[in-house]
Amino acid sequence: MEQNGNKNYILAKNNLLETKRLFLRPVTLEDAEDMYEYSRDSQTTHFVFGRHQTLEDTKIAIADYFMAEPLGKFAIELKEQQKMIGTIDLRVEMEIGVAELGYIINKKYWGFGYIPEACHRLLTLGFTDLDLVRIKAAHDKRNANSGRVMEKIGMTVDSIITEARRNLGQLKGQVFTEVTRSITKTQWEKLKQ
Template structure:
């Protein structure tokens, strides 16, 4: 499938729905809800630098989520209609590969919401985009993120010791992944 076809499929699927969640484009109206968790040290410890102001969150939304919105979603609860996190599927069209990334307000941890959102993106990636492989990375000091990956059927494919610099210190990462073939076995 050509890159332009993949982008069209992502554009056609910019709103997804699960049992408890809406996945939709991130807008500036989400700034206060995002700042709630983006300014929290525990939530951001392994994901991105903690936001220092609402203005910084608005800039992040404009520059990351709105500048190139395809494959990037706000996670909104159906019950509260509150934006509680983000999830994205970055597609490498030439290789038919994707990378999953996510962040969730800690007030919603442990409820199975992130695996629910991630399963929707795996379905999009494998069923609609026909990707061959989807991967995700987590800091070795953050095994909870790896647990999310396991819950959605991913397996650890590599452990990368001291693979990148994070907040001024070398850290290791684990790479998890799932193939389209394994996805089809997992969901059937």
């Protein structure tokens, strides 16, 4: 582990990541049109956040969420097309060795394995560079697609919490059942063998 586990230094040093088909890089205002393309679509944002009504909504969201505190937050860009198709983030709690993974992708790119590919890269960052113990993720029980991504990257169910909290997406205010999944460093190392 680098620099005595300084999370910010490690994340800053790794703010540009690469996979076979993707670049994971900081989100900028130049991504607004690509992000608005999926942020205005209710099917894409259904479980994640309220649909953006205007391009300005997207620019404000980029500034407020991605640019205000950029470390650990990435645009998912297709290398060949140089198009931003979604975002992924790793919210790290260094003191306890845990992080939470979150992601969203334009529905035009569902089913091509881009999110699992990006997730695998962040698992490597988390377990190798940050020396985390566990990486977790959660989804609305009705969001089977997100659950399948988590299964593909080796996460197993930790808990199913009925009436866990209120939804922030298109179902804003509705109480939902939350499925929490995770993978430990030990499990991840075994899967790599």
